[in-house]
Amino acid sequence: MNKAVGIDLGGTYIKFGLVKKDGTILKRGQIETHTEKGRPEILRRMEEAVNESLSGVNTSEVCGIGIGTPGLVDSKGAVFLAPNLPEWNDLPLAKIFHEKFNLPVKVENDVNTITWGEYLFGAGKGFRTIVCITLGTGLGGGVVVDGKLLRGGKYSAAELGHITINSRGPRCGCGNKGCVEAYVGAGRIVKRTVKALKNSTCKAKALPYNGAKSIIPELVNGNLEKITPK
Numbered sequence: 694m695n696k697a698v699g700i701d702l703g704g705t706y707i708k709f710g711l712v713k714k715d716g717t718i719l720k721r722g723q724i725e726t727h728t729e730k731g732r733p734e735i736l737r738r739m740e741e742a743v744n745e746s747l748s749g750v751n752t753s754e755v756c757g758i759g760i761g762t763p764g765l766v767d768s769k770g771a772v773f774l775a776p777n778l779p780e781w782n783d784l785p786l787a788k789i790f791h792e793k794f795n796l797p798v799k800v801e802n803d804v805n806t807i808t809w810g811e812y813l814f815g816a817g818k819g820f821r822t823i824v825c826i827t828l829g830t831g832l833g834g835g836v837v838v839d840g841k842l843l844r845g846g847k848y849s850a851a852e853l854g855h856i857t858i859n860s861r862g863p864r865c866g867c868g869n870k871g872c873v874e875a876y877v878g879a880g881r882i883v884k885r886t887v888k889a890l891k892n893s894t895c896k897a898k899a900l901p902y903n904g905a906k907s908i909i910p911e912l913v914n915g916n917l918e919k920i921t922p923k
Contacts, residue, residue, distance in 0.1 A: 694756040698746040698796075700739055701803060702762045704728055704777050704830030705879075707735075709742035711750065716814035720746060732780040740793060747794075757797035758790055761806035763831065765848045770800035776855070776866035776874075777831050802848070803827075808835025809842055826853065831866075832874045854878070887917050 696719065701708040703726060710721035722745060724738055743758060764775025770787025787798045801809075808817075808825035817823035817837065825835040832854035836843040843850045854874030855867050862871025863881070875881060890910060913920055 694754060696750065696755050698743055698755065698758045700742055700746075700758065700760045701806070702726065702735070702739065702760065703803070704763065707738055707742050709746050711746045711755075714756075716810075722746075728778060732784070735778075735780075736789065739790075743790070743794060752796070755796060757799060758794060759806065760786060760790065760798065760800045761803035762786060762800060763803055763833075765852075766800055766802050767848060770798060772800070774867075776868075777878075779866075802833075802835075804833030804835045804851070805842055805844070808837060812837045824851075828877065829879055831878045883920055887920055890917055 695714050697712055697714070699710050699712055705726055706723045707726050708721070708723040711719045713719060722742070724742060726738065727734060739760075747755065760770075762772055762775070762781070763777050764772045764781055766772050766786075769785070771783070771785045772781050773783055775781035775784075787800045790796075790798045790800075804825065804827050807827055808823065811817040811825055812820070812823055817825070821837075821840050823837045827833045827835075834851035834853035836851045845851075854877075855865065855869065855872045857869060857871050858873055858876075859871030863875045864870055865872035865875040867874075876885075886909070890907070909920060910917070
C-alpha cells in the first residue's frame with residue numbers, strides 16, 4: 694500500500710493524480726470544475742477524477758485518498774465554510790468519498806495540503822518552519838511551525854485572503870467587505886482589468902503602463918468578455 698490518490702479542488706480546475714509515498718507522481722490530470730453547475734456536479738467530477746486516478750491500479754496498493762478543498766475543514770474532514778464555493782458549506786466530504794470508494798479519506802484545506810507538500814517534498818524540504826502563500830481563484834496561506842501544520846483554534850490559521858484592508862471595499866465571497874481576496878483573487882483581477890480597459894481613453898485598444906501597452910485586447914480580438922480567470 695505505497696500509493697495514494699490526490700485531489701486538488703480549485704475554483705477553476707480539479708487536479709488529480711496518483712502518487713507514491715516518496716512523492717513520485719505516477720499519474721496526473723485535470724478537468725474543469727464548473728462551479729456554476731452546483732454541488733452535485735462538482736462531486737460527480739471529483740469522483741470522475743478519483744476513478745481516473747485509480748484506473749488500471751490494484752486498489753490493494755492504494756492506502757487512501759487525499760483531498761484538498763477551498764474553505765475551512767474540521768478534524769472529521771467536513772467543510773463548514775467555503776467563501777468561494779457557497780454550496781460547499783456543511784459538506785461531510787470525507788464521509789462521502791469513504792462511502793463511495795471504501796478507502797481511507799483525508800480532507801484538508803487546499804493551501805494546507807500545498808504547504809505540507811512543499812514541507813515534505815518541495816521548497817520547504819529540510820526546514821522545520823515554513824510559510825506558503827498561494828494565489829488563484831482566491832488568496833490563501835499555510836504555515837508549518839516546528840514540523841507541525843498550524844490549523845488554529847477554528848481551523849482558520851493563515852487565512853490571509855480574509856484580512857480586511859478596507860472596511861468600505863468591495864464585498865468578498867465570505868460576506869465581509871474589503872478583504873485582501875476581494876482585490877487580488879484571479880476573478881477580481883480579471884474584473885478590474887476589464888473595467889479599466891473599458892474605461893480607458895484608448896477604449897478596447899490598450900491600457901498604458903510605464904510607457905508600454907497591454908496586449909490583452911489583441912489576444913481576444915477586442916472582445917473583452919473573453920477575458921476570464923482561466
